[in-house]
Amino acid sequence: MPMSIMVSLKKEKKTDAGEMLLFPEAIEPEKSPDWMFADNEEGQLAVDVFETDREIVLKSAIAGVSSDDLDVFLHNDMLTVRGIRRHVSEDCARYMVRECHWGPFSRSVILPKEIEEDRISAVLKDGVLTVRMPKTDRSRRIEISEI
Structure with a gap:
């Protein structure tokens, strides 16, 4: 497994219902990495x-x-x-x-x-x-x- 995938999997976040989120930025977009919004x-x-x-x-x-x-x-x-x-x-x-x-x-x-x-x-x-x-x-x- 590539290191970048392993690192992103470590950043999983649990919701109030106890579910794991692979992409917590979907819930908290203000905490998204800058590269996701690099329109320039x-x-x-x-x-x-x-x-x-x-x-x-x-x-x-x-x-x-x-x-x-x-x-x-x-x-x-x-x-x-x-x-x-x-x-x-x-x-x-x-x-x-x-x-x-x-x-x-x-x-x-x-x-x-x-x-x-x-x-x-x-x-x-x-x-x-x-x-x-x-x-x-x-x-x-x-x-x-x-x-």
Whole structure:
């Protein structure tokens, strides 16, 4: 068992009913570790990248982000998705559980093959970003001449 898990298990707390709580911050959020509320840090976007015979496709669930708050760009062989998930704060709210990342996020992936840069398309539909990158076939057979 990793040490970090062992340490967190030692911090269990009993409720009035005698039950053990693994996450006492759910009851007392003001005692939560600072890292749980680090909105100023950039989050990392989860992505799926796969290839078909003709293209490389990146998909990512980006719920709550408008296309105006999202950038997709290619530099050499690296595709980067960057954006910001804006948080609408609730006045006088006391969080019981806070797991969503609000604020800036990004993810860069190195592409395994050359692609046709001028034919890349990106679509945001129902909170899912899909980037399609057609592959290019720059390899060619070279004639060998006999002397």
